[in-house]
Amino acid sequence: MSQHRTAGEDLALLTAHEASRCLAEGKVSSVQLTQRMLDRISQSQNNVFITVNLKALEEAAAADARRAKGEVRGPLDGIPMALKDNISTQGLRTTCASRMLADFVPPYSATVARRLSDAGCVLLGKLNMDEFAMGSTSENSYFGAVKNPKDPQRVAGGSSGGSAAAVAENLAYFTLGSDTGGSVRQPAAMCGVMGMKPTYGRISRYGVVAFASSLDQIGPITKDAEDCALVLAAIAGKDPYDGSSLANPLPDYLAALEGGAKGLRIGIPKEYMGEGISPEVRAAVEAMAKTLEDQGAVVESCSLPRTEYALSAYYVISSAEACSNLGRYDGVKYGYRTKEYKNLAEMIEKTRSEGFGDEVKRRILLGTYTLSAGYFDAYYKRAQQARTLIMEDFRKVFHQYDVLLTPTSPVTAWPLGQKHANPLELYAMDVCTVSVNVAGLPACSVPCGLDSQGLPIGAQFIANTLGEAVLLRAAAAAEKGGSV
Amino acid sequence: MTITIETVQHIAHLAKLQLSDTEMSRLADEMEKIVGFADKLGELDIEGVKPTTHAVAVHNVLRDDELKPSYDRGKILQNAPERDAACFLVPKVVE
Numbered sequence: 266m267s268q269h270r271t272a273g274e275d276l277a278l279l280t281a282h283e284a285s286r287c288l289a290e291g292k293v294s295s296v297q298l299t300q301r302m303l304d305r306i307s308q309s310q311n312n313v314f315i316t317v318n319l320k321a322l323e324e325a326a327a328a329d330a331r332r333a334k335g336e337v338r339g340p341l342d343g344i345p346m347a348l349k350d351n352i353s354t355q356g357l358r359t360t361c362a363s364r365m366l367a368d369f370v371p372p373y374s375a376t377v378a379r380r381l382s383d384a385g386c387v388l389l390g391k392l393n394m395d396e397f398a399m400g401s402t403s404e405n406s407y408f409g410a411v412k413n414p415k416d417p418q419r420v421a422g423g424s425s426g427g428s429a430a431a432v433a434e435n436l437a438y439f440t441l442g443s444d445t446g447g448s449v450r451q452p453a454a455m456c457g458v459m460g461m462k463p464t465y466g467r468i469s470r471y472g473v474v475a476f477a478s479s480l481d482q483i484g485p486i487t488k489d490a491e492d493c494a495l496v497l498a499a500i501a502g503k504d505p506y507d508g509s510s511l512a513n514p515l516p517d518y519l520a521a522l523e524g525g526a527k528g529l530r531i532g533i534p535k536e537y538m539g540e541g542i543s544p545e546v547r548a549a550v551e552a553m554a555k556t557l558e559d560q561g562a563v564v565e566s567c568s569l570p571r572t573e574y575a576l577s578a579y580y581v582i583s584s585a586e587a588c589s590n591l592g593r594y595d596g597v598k599y600g601y602r603t604k605e606y607k608n609l610a611e612m613i614e615k616t617r618s619e620g621f622g623d624e625v626k627r628r629i630l631l632g633t634y635t636l637s638a639g640y641f642d643a644y645y646k647r648a649q650q651a652r653t654l655i656m657e658d659f660r661k662v663f664h665q666y667d668v669l670l671t672p673t674s675p676v677t678a679w680p681l682g683q684k685h686a687n688p689l690e691l692y693a694m695d696v697c698t699v700s701v702n703v704a705g706l707p708a709c710s711v712p713c714g715l716d717s718q719g720l721p722i723g724a725q726f727i728a729n730t731l732g733e734a735v736l737l738r739a740a741a742a743a744e745k746g747g748s749v
Numbered sequence: 750m751t752i753t754i755e756t757v758q759h760i761a762h763l764a765k766l767q768l769s770d771t772e773m774s775r776l777a778d779e780m781e782k783i784v785g786f787a788d789k790l791g792e793l794d795i796e797g798v799k800p801t802t803h804a805v806a807v808h809n810v811l812r813d814d815e816l817k818p819s820y821d822r823g824k825i826l827q828n829a830p831e832r833d834a835a836c837f838l839v840p841k842v843v844e
Contacts, residue, residue, distance in 0.1 A: 368828075369828055370827070370828060372820055372821075372824040372825055372827070372828070373820065464805065465803070465804050465805045466805045466807060479802060479803050479804070505812065508807070508810035509803065509805075509807055509810075511805065511807065571793070573789075574789060574790060574792075574793055576786075577786055577787045577788075577789045577790050578790060580783065580786070580787060581787050581790070588764060595765070596830055597829075597830075597837055597839055598825075598828070598829060598837055599828035599829060599830075600828070600830070601830070602830035602831070606840065607840075608840050608842075609839055609840045609842050612839070612840055613765050614765050614766065614767045615767060617764075617765050617766055617767075618766050618767040618768070621766075626766055626768075626776075627776065627779060627780075627783075629764050629766065630757065630760050630761060630764055630766070630776060630780060631780060631783055631784070633760045633763050633764040634752075634756075634760050634780065634784065635784075635787070637760065637763060643791070644784075644787055644790070646800055647790045647791070647793070647795060648787075648790060649800030649801050649802060650793070650795040650798040650799070650800050650801075651790055651793055651795070652800070652801040652804070653798050653799055653800065653801045654793065654795075654798060656801060656804065687778075687779060687782050688779055688782070688783060689782050689783060689786055692783075692786075703804070704804055705803070705804020705805045706804075730805065
């Protein structure tokens with residue numbers, strides 16, 4: 266953060282705040298930044314974008330015109346960015362990486378898309394993902410798998426794989442993803458960038474295609490903590506269109522970056538550092554803890570005893586909510602409709618069977634099963650009770666600690682197409698991230714060095730409800746620490 | 750918990766999904782494993798524990814009942830697979 270690069274270097278490598286400064290100093294125009302991104306997008310081989318916005322240059326020219334008239338809207342005015350393809354954009358197709366919505370053009374924009382547009386951002390396009398955000402690899406896409414820019418033979422993580430890859434490959438200055446069980450943080454970790462999942466309700470979900478409504482949250486994916494603060498400030502806050510959005514005032518996120526590690530109380534929950542975590546990942550997280558300790562943080566081991574139940578609770582709750590949310594895809598009002606059918610019932614069944622991919626069907630069936638007569642108490646209700654206990658665990662440790670530090674993913678990016686004998690093996694990869702969604706807490710993943718194969722490792726900070734500012738403080742301190 | 754092909758058939762019917770025989774036997778197998786994993790929740794002592802539906806407590810968000818313009822009908826209909834004037838068109842359901 267200390268050395269600010271300028272327009273003299275490759276424009277693509279700038280962070281959003283550096284690009285913003287270049288715009289402010291008149292060294293570069295939004296049209297130039299946008300053209301640079303569009304050129305890179307057209308040359309990229311990693312299947313990161315599903316749709317490119319043909320009006321991007323027009324939006325950039327408008328930003329330049331505002332600047333010329335002295336009507337700059339703020340630090341993000343003129344900055345090119347891109348959105349995960351489950352975030353509705355008026356007039357620009359929004360597919361959720363599903364055949365079901367392959368031709369869907371939203372009649373309105375999500376609140377986050379509108380807020381970024383109001384802040385002057387240029388929309389470059391829509392990013393590839395796992396279908397309906399269900400997956401940990403971004404391979405479950407109707408449009409094909411996303412490749413990891415750090416190693417195109419490997420997965421980019423998921424479900425916001427396109428959002429993370431776009432930032433890692435310098436195809437956008439920042440992106441938004443969505444995180445239901447780790448879908449912003451895990452791909453950010455695997456691609457070596459920063460990703461934050463704020464507190465449930467901190468950011469409006471209006472216009473974001475629903476997966477699991479009590480867990481879903483939008484989050485920024487950025488090159489550093491300062492960019493994360495800028496984007497968060499632009500999109501967070503109450504939205505009359507989302508009843509679950511929180512009205513609490515926004516703290517000064519940029520000021521939080523200056524807090525430093527001194528006096529920061531960091532807990533490392535032992536349940537996140539044990540079996541199943543690769544030794545290299547564990548060592549990298551421990552090294553980061555040491556760096557923060559050297560800067561004056563207090564680091565201790567702590568315990569979240571009910572962690573082992575979070576994954577089961579997560580898959581029960583998310584699948585149940587998904588099967589309900591995905592009931593709306595019936596081929597009547599929008600989306601795919603099967604070609605041949607004899608009656609309404611057959612039309613709906615064939616539409617759903619042809620429109621959804623395998624993973625989506627599996628989760629719909631699982632959710633339908635756990636909600637069906639005779640099983641509700643054993644699964645869904647019990648999962649929600651487990652949720653209460655998991656939240657209690659967190660509440661207790663946050664009496665003692667400002668943030669928790671854990672790995673984001675137990676392993677680094679694995680090869681594309683790797684077969685998993687059963688879906689559970691893949692579900693187990695979400696073990697470090699799901700508790701946060703179950704408890705509604707904010708968390709972020711920050712780059713934490715490379716493994717012996719040169720693949721990025723991510724470290725996760727978790728804070729108490731509405732603790733985004735302390736996450737930014739910890740993330741900025743970790744960047745300064747140079748363990749990155 | 751054993752998940753039989755009949756169970757999958759029943760669930761698929763409830764979820765309005767058509768599955769081939771191969772899909773059904775694969776899914777019976779996969780679901781048995783996943784549900785078996787969810788059975789882990791049975792180990793927890795949940796006596797008297799209140800279920801949490803939303804992690805952040807926001808209750809009864811109300812607004813004034815004011816008349817406001819809504820979305821344009823034509824715009825909403827533009828994504829319909831089949832439409833007729835101002836209606837979504839589906840196969841006849843009543844003789």
